[in-house]
Amino acid sequence: MSYLVLARKWRPQNFDEVVGQEALTQTIKNAIKMGRVPHALLFSGPRGVGKTTMARLLAKALNCDTGPTEKPCDKCSSCRQIMQGNAMDVLEIDGASNTGVDDVRQLRESVQYRPSSSRYKVYIIDEVHMLSRGAFNALLKTLEEPPDHVFFIFATTEPHKVPQTIQSRCQRFDFRRIPPPVIISRLKKIADAEGIKVSEKGLRILARQAEGSMRDAISILDQAVSFSGKTVADEKLSELLATVDRKHLFEMSEALVRANPKNALEILDAIYQHGYDLNQFHKELIDHFRDLMVVKFVEEPAGLVELSEDELAELKKQANLASEEAMSLIFEFLLQAEERLARSEYPKVVLEFALVKAASVKPMLKVEELIARLEELKKEIASGKVSAGKDDFELEGGPEPSRASGSGASGAAPTESKTEFSPEPKSWKGFLVFLAQNWPSMATILKNGEFKGKENGKITVAFSDEFCRKFFNDPSRINEANKCLNEYFAESLSLVCVEKKGREEKPSEAPSGMDKAALRKKLVEHPLLQKAVEIFSATVEEVKVK
Numbered sequence: 001m002s003y004l005v006l007a008r009k010w011r012p013q014n015f016d017e018v019v020g021q022e023a024l025t026q027t028i029k030n031a032i033k034m035g036r037v038p039h040a041l042l043f044s045g046p047r048g049v050g051k052t053t054m055a056r057l058l059a060k061a062l063n064c065d066t067g068p069t070e071k072p073c074d075k076c077s078s079c080r081q082i083m084q085g086n087a088m089d090v091l092e093i094d095g096a097s098n099t100g101v102d103d104v105r106q107l108r109e110s111v112q113y114r115p116s117s118s119r120y121k122v123y124i125i126d127e128v129h130m131l132s133r134g135a136f137n138a139l140l141k142t143l144e145e146p147p148d149h150v151f152f153i154f155a156t157t158e159p160h161k162v163p164q165t166i167q168s169r170c171q172r173f174d175f176r177r178i179p180p181p182v183i184i185s186r187l188k189k190i191a192d193a194e195g196i197k198v199s200e201k202g203l204r205i206l207a208r209q210a211e212g213s214m215r216d217a218i219s220i221l222d223q224a225v226s227f228s229g230k231t232v233a234d235e236k237l238s239e240l241l242a243t244v245d246r247k248h249l250f251e252m253s254e255a256l257v258r259a260n261p262k263n264a265l266e267i268l269d270a271i272y273q274h275g276y277d278l279n280q281f282h283k284e285l286i287d288h289f290r291d292l293m294v295v296k297f298v299e300e301p302a303g304l305v306e307l308s309e310d311e312l313a314e315l316k317k318q319a320n321l322a323s324e325e326a327m328s329l330i331f332e333f334l335l336q337a338e339e340r341l342a343r344s345e346y347p348k349v350v351l352e353f354a355l356v357k358a359a360s361v362k363p364m365l366k367v368e369e370l371i372a373r374l375e376e377l378k379k380e381i382a383s384g385k386v387s388a389g390k391d392d393f394e395l396e397g398g399p400e401p402s403r404a405s406g407s408g409a410s411g412a413a414p415t416e417s418k419t420e421f422s423p424e425p426k427s428w429k430g431f432l433v434f435l436a437q438n439w440p441s442m443a444t445i446l447k448n449g450e451f452k453g454k455e456n457g458k459i460t461v462a463f464s465d466e467f468c469r470k471f472f473n474d475p476s477r478i479n480e481a482n483k484c485l486n487e488y489f490a491e492s493l494s495l496v497c498v499e500k501k502g503r504e505e506k507p508s509e510a511p512s513g514m515d516k517a518a519l520r521k522k523l524v525e526h527p528l529l530q531k532a533v534e535i536f537s538a539t540v541e542e543v544k545v546k
Helices: 022-034 051-063 077-084 101-110 133-144 180-194 200-210 214-228 234-241 246-257 261-274 278-297 309-319 324-343 347-359 367-379 428-436 440-447 466-471 475-489 513-524 527-536
Strands: 040-044 090-094 121-126 150-156 171-174 450-455 458-463 494-499
Touching: 022 051, 022 171, 040 051, 051 077, 051 090, 051 121, 051 150, 101 133, 180 200, 180 214, 200 214, 200 234, 214 234, 246 261, 246 278, 246 309, 246 324, 246 347, 261 278, 261 347, 278 309, 278 324, 278 347, 324 347, 428 440, 428 475, 440 466, 440 475, 458 466, 466 494, 475 494
Parallel strands: 040 150, 040 171, 090 121, 121 150, 458 494
Antiparallel strands: 450 458
């Protein structure tokens, strides 16, 4: 019995069949065509993306009877021997098994001999990073100046472990992970050729499970056929891979973004009772929330997530249920649970705790908004965030007189206002109320000043407090105040702030007990203090009155 696994059966036999690495294949083909193939190459990248395959194809292209050519004939003895893996002049060496200096010394001796039947000798050293430091040092001179009939091709998944002295003598090619759509397309072609029936959803599961490795994807498909026959049902595939049904992931994410810990715990218990591996479920949940975050932050996420249209539409609905900050915090809680799950004997308890924390996230202020509020509280910057009661803007002297009518009780004609403005609402007090609707902090500052009247299109307000005067040193605030004045009074006015003079200084007297109590109450009930208490979730412990 000699069964050839699908990964070997469908190994690319020419450069055009290599998928997902088009830039690298084009570079190598051009180098062969122009006669510029370097004597040492370093292929680096994740597992199963075509490094060893590309090395064999390059060896075949160099030694083909019609070559060197970017399109080997696959008919000559050299091509057939390389395809079968028994070419004497193409030596594949496992770096993990030949790590010592003695192994490299044997290699140095063998490179001096010319190839037995091929044009070139090609040494393919897989997992080259496993060589010892002494072995690397022994290889340096030979690698820098090899004989004309020798090529070295190194393959590694961890290029950072290869010394820079070796890398500097090689031309490096970085292989990338193969995108899921490319894997799906390749799997579909293999399934059709092999008579395997698998759904689009099943192909997406295979591509997601492979994590960018074409070899892993084909191997999982091969295993699924052995498990369920040539008709691979989605349920059988999920059972084989111990993956959680996608509907459970959507239900869990909805419970978390809706801040419903009860539903989250019930879903987790159902998954646990079904026998799913909780570590695998946690991994898939993180991947799922990654997709949810992409949908939340990217307007056109189709190219960044591998989901069906229905799944993408459902994710978009869920992404609108929570703020960006809440989503980030939920994702952070799930990531923090990963380390605990790996070393805990009670994974279900650890995951339950993480889900309860994630599902208890409350709506939060953005950092920028919080900073703006803090600045407002500190400097009373006019940002419109601090709300204040109407009483803060009432001036002494009671309410404004209403517009009198001829049929009033006294029958007298209405008297003119003492100010230069028309009766309500065109009054200074009315303006302060109007300003408080959009700029409450500015209205509070103006209330602390003394209205001096209007003259020559200017409204003068006197301040005894230096801070209040400096508040209007900012041209932008003066401009905003002037805009509001013009809008309210329907005429061109400008605000002028002056220092209040002639204020009598009275010796300070200690307030009485009743005055202290009233003052404490007034301070505690001040809107700015209340807002600070709300933002910081604080309490007022003590109010001292001098």
